[in-house]
Amino acid sequence: MPYDVLIVGAGPAGLAAAIRLKQLAIENEKDISICVLEKGAEVGSHILSGNVFEPRALDELFPDWRSMDDRPPVDTSVKEDKFLALTETGSVEIPNFLLPSQLHNDGNYIISLNQLVRWMGTKAEELEIEVFAGFAASEVLYDEEGAVKGIATRDVGIGKDGVPKATFERGMELRARQTLFAEGARGSCSEEVMEKFNLRDGVQPQTYGIGVKEVWEIPEENCNPGFVQHTLGWPLQHGPLDQTFGGSFLYHMAPNTILIGFVIGLDYENPYINPYREFQRWKHHPEISKHLEGGECVSYGARVLNEGGFHAIPKLTFPGGALIGCSAGFLNSVKIKGSHTAIKSGMVAAEALYPKLVEKEEFICCESYEISEDEKPQEVVEYQTAMEESWVYDELKEVRNCHAAFHWGFLPGLAYSGLAAHILKGKEPWTLENPTPDSAKTKPADQYSEIVYPKPDGVFSFDLLTNLARSGTAHNDDQPAHLRIKYSLKSLVDSNESLKTYAGPEQRFCPAGVYEYHEDSASGDKKLVINAQNCVHCKCCSIKMPHEYIKWTVPEGAGGPNYAMM
């Protein structure tokens, strides 16, 4: 079944691209066929984000969204913006005027990105865009010249032993004249395509943070809708020169919801750091627990975010398609916002692709139901140019050196960010180098001692598996594990290299408890166990695993978390 455009991922970027394409089709009275594929069970199932939302791109996509009858769930305006540096028992408030303008949130909204994406999904269906949820793109298809011609969905009905079962169904090939990859950060097809077309030549490696989030329902009288708070310091940073990057967020959303979470830069060096447990113990700080009093935790999840910024953006286009959204990496790590840039990138891609697709009417799939042999897969470089000229690049350029500055320590990093925001604005003639991928940053465990985390109390803090149940994660467990050990690194895993040198950090950084080392009852040796069915598709392991020995591949479609209010 051929389409004019195939979009992999029904997130903000993917849906924005689809919607914009259809808007152009309606405006120009020339229709094109669009298919959006989503590996989650429903549109939104895998969407997780803080989220303080800058409506800039939404204003462009739906200029009248505020007056729509079925308006998007963007309601809670930011009223108060607090920035605290925490010590173990106390806190210091950093006054607003000292903070870079990027951290000021006037005009922004506290939202559930999950709910916004679901709303965008209904808009896409109204526009008759075909959205198929529950199907995972597992293979990128190439033509004889090596151009992307579409994707194939994953075969299903294979047992845990790798043998096809009675319910085996071969995946489907979806061909398209243009394929947009909108899989979010560290997308599996996107990473493959970046490697195949050398899209990362000349740019810094992408670096990431892991974000762990909970949603709490609190008594309505305690809710202060519009309250935004970010903290640094305890428990992650012990002193002003501490190089571990990360901090927390806490937002009050109408009518009775608290969105709370913790982000840790995956360039951390201490292999004993446990992002999940840092988050849990942070909640006990009096400044934090006071917000959670009388409340109930209703949802939990995790996802990585791009932190590389401007200098880590790859080349965006290749013959047959392009990268949009966080798959490319447009998150502004100083603003801590990437949804608006993701939506904008989807729109810019649509605006660049559309004229190319309808240039020659005889090639339009919508009419002919086939992809013409005469058309060579195009590389729509206009998308790259348009992005470079857009406000996305403008804002990312301003903060291009900020994240790397945190390698001097968090206070110097903060100071540099302030300097960059108020004075330098990215125009400084130097580029702070950041050539090391996150996995190579981890130092051997013998240089550190184990961190003793407090036991969860079941009221404010929880053990991982209890929380994991709140993510709605489910996979059909009779399928091969989707977290694959790279064959070339098999001997590394067999010899327990990660455990021996780094004390097995995968037992700590995975926010779903997938990786464990069990003692073999016979030999007494420790053996790696991969509980793939716990996976929340955050992609942390593919990034931070020592030597990156894990390749993240898609499981059967519809598996993974089922976020609702995230």
Added chain:
Amino acid sequence: MRVLVGVKRVVDYAVKVRVAADKKAVDLANVKMSMNPFCEIAVEEAVRLKEAKKATEIIAVSIGPKAAAETIRTALAMGCDRGIHLTTDARTDQELGPNSVAKLLAKVVEEESPDAIILGKQSIDGDFGCTGAMLAEHLKIPQCTFAATIDFDAKTVERETDTGTEVVSFPSLPAVFTADLRLNEPRYATLPNIMKAKKKKIDTKAADSLGVELNEGNTVLEVFEPPPREAGIFVDDVDGLVDKLKNEAGVL
């Protein structure tokens, strides 16, 4: 042979449900919904009959809100030929109970004259397990519930019991069958089939337009969560255990 299959839209089996604030129902806001697992088994059985050329047409029927049409679409993607959607805004996990559903399905059966009606043995929200039996009674036709295998040629059904299985025979069709877990393993709805299913027809009618009294006679007073499980304790020896069992738990 024409087969009618019932499919119900229920809370997905993997969801951790919570009680709504007013304690009158389960909180369904933003909760993932799917086809009832036993209905999937019923659909699979019907589709296999069609593939074995024993059935000529399969109709999927669902009673529920607007979104229940998606559940019918899934049944169509698995292989049913057409769908019937009886719309209702009543809560199908508690307001609309088995007797009402049975009466509504009886009306559909009168219209469509199927030779076999296959339902799931129970839904995973209401868990009544009564609809199939009640439907057979309303229609005064045979019922073979908790089916582990159905043989339409020999007219026998192997049913699950608490102690194993028993084989029963049914005298004639039409008859009602309810699917139990071991009946089959449902197939995946593949993408090509989902695309084809978009073209299949679904007839939509309001459930209260069928002339059926939809009053269950029951009212849900309260919905509450079970008390949280308390932690276990260690006892020092067997005597301590016996003492606890006798004097605290009161089971000896």
